[in-house]
Amino acid sequence: MLLREVEYARPATIEEAISVLAAYEGARPLAGGQTLVNVMKARAAAPDVLVDLADLDELRTIGFSAEGMLEIGAMVTYAQLMGSSEVDVARAILAEVAATIGDVQVRNRGTVGGNVCVSDPTNHLPVLLAALDATFTIRGQRGERSVSADEFFLGVYMTAVGEGELLTKVNVPPSAGAGDGFAGLTIGVHGTYVVNAAATVFGDMARVAIGCVAASPVRATTMEERLAGGDYSDDTVRAAAEGLGASLDPPSDVHGSGEYRRHLAEVSAVRAVLQAAARRK
């Protein structure tokens, strides 16, 4: 397909990338291109300048901060997450979920930064990172700031990353004995989610997030409060999820009605919490 004419820059440093993004109206970062190139074909997006992040090696690393946070560069691909010993040690669920995104080709190109910046409500990583209490480091000409998942995901294709800014890394607390779970219903084996849920359980605290039911991940706070106390038996977890569906207003589409999504939200949340609880150390 023929794309609309577009300009291209391939900066060598983050600073340079930020100055190009700031200098040109309609400039947009290009990461793996696994969404952006398609939306450009469909003319759903028409950036004037693509700022290719491919040469920014700093964004391709996985490491630990001085405080022991797992730091994942925005340009880290799903395939890289799957093969990372740091991820395996600190938060294996990230690799486990990455292995179910799209297909081999998409996993070779698609990036963590692109996945969250698209902020597609059906994407795998927004809901997972919300449950894991990740923070997002954003850099612009006025410096660097860090925001929580609640502040990061603002809507479909809308995040806290402003014009002229770049998401540089995603910071995930190490599991430290917590158990993580991910569940939901997909269209096909590794397909797009109709509804998904992610949970993390540490001691007598649980964090639960639901995806695909609103423009950004929704925290199941009532369920979390009911679970405080540390009883993760089947009956307690099921009882804790009661009414979660009714508190949501999910969309209806060809893959499922809003009513069905409400039901799936409860089922997925229960499964994710039970899985997380079983994996606690």
Place this chain on the structure above:
Amino acid sequence: MAAPVTSRTVTLEINGEQVELEVPVRRLLVHFIRDDLGLTGTHIGCDTGNCGACTVHVDGEAVKSCMMLAVQADGAKISTVEGLAADGELTALQRSFNEHHALQCGYCTPGMLMSATALLARNPHPLEEDVRVAIQGNICRCTGYVNIVEAVVAVGGNA
């Protein structure tokens, strides 16, 4: 600051040959391969990233060339289906496709071969499950996949 441009000279290696060509930024890698280089073995099926007919290797990894701009491949090593039997001799995988009747219309075949070749490079003795995961991004409308999976498994000796 690198000023943005609407065309760029890309230098890359394709099937072992060095290529240098100025291309418009909006040219997709698949069009560059097919139209600029005349390597029409790489197919375009859906043009939306779903079918995998356009699969090539970029620096050894299977990617869908309809979801990449040619300028993004600047400096890369690319191989396409033409590169498999570059010396005129079919690879073991290609022979196995023939023996197992793993193609009918052949539209998906170049992509299937490139995905399976990438798998065999990583995992020379794949099981059926490994093959199914490896070709998940490749759609075949004819064969029902059974013979394709058998052909790839047979190369690794696990048949």
